[in-house]
Amino acid sequence: MNRDFSNVSMAVIRRLPKYHRYLKDLLEKEVYRISSRELSKLIGFTASQIRQDLNCFGGFGQQGYGYNVEELYQEIGKILGLNKTYTTVIIGAGNLGQAIANYPSFIKYGFKLMGLFDINPKLIGMKIRDIDILDLDYLEEYISKNKVEIGIICTPKEVAQEVAERLADSNVKGIWNFAPVDIKVPKEIIVENVHLSESLFILSYLLNEKENLQG
Incomplete structure (x- = not known):
């Protein structure tokens, strides 16, 4: 129920x-x-x-x-929905994208990584955990064929919105956004923004406050 x-x-x-x-x-x-x-x-x-x-x-x-x-x-x-399985892809196969792909709890909690995408010819064709890095040109076709539910954005901020729109047009259900920009997509798509720098700035603030109090 x-x-x-x-x-x-x-x-x-x-x-x-x-x-x-x-x-x-x-x-x-x-x-x-x-x-x-x-x-x-x-x-x-x-x-x-x-x-x-x-x-x-x-x-x-x-x-x-x-x-x-x-x-x-x-x-x-x-x-939390951890009793389900979600098909996912990562867009941006650089250091951050590869780190997320290698995250040990990813598959453990039901997030099945299907593929990684990039525009860098030096990365295309490589494998991460036996998962192919594919050309970004094939993103929509791949999502449709494999019924991908979640797109993970690990791109530079300049292209994140364009990638988000392509994911939205491909009817993904959710986006996990690591690009340092807030993306805009139709409201029926769930977006979780993860801004690493903001968390780091909070740490910086707390350290600064502690120093001020001690000083």
Whole structure:
């Protein structure tokens, strides 16, 4: 049965991967039961915040018992869609594109990399993890033939919008954008922008603030 979580805030949704990661660590340590207070100490969220977040998706915990770690891990995985398989391609097979292609958890969590695309003749024909780097000219044909659902953009910002439009015209369902620019596509296509420099700037800010306080 499909569950409707459309009213859940994105702030809560963006905390779910962290819950999932910590629960996985607990299972690897053979911890199968945990309270919100104990989970709070591990994750850094308050116990109240944890209970509120998880209550958005139904009742997982039991008063006096806490949470079943295995059950909670599986349920959060389903909410995140990690029980499905998504066909993906990477556009831009340079250092970043190759790093993502080699990411060990990529296939583990259901993201099946089908192909990489580039315009550099020195890269075209190479293989990454036995996956061919293809000429970008064949992008639309390949997406249609292989029913690709997600396009991952690892190109320079100057061409990212054009690539995004080609992906949109090819009817992909989602785009994971690593180019340092916000792309514009029809609203029915889900876009997740990952701006690495912004995260680095936050680190720089925090370091600067700490130095100012100490000074």
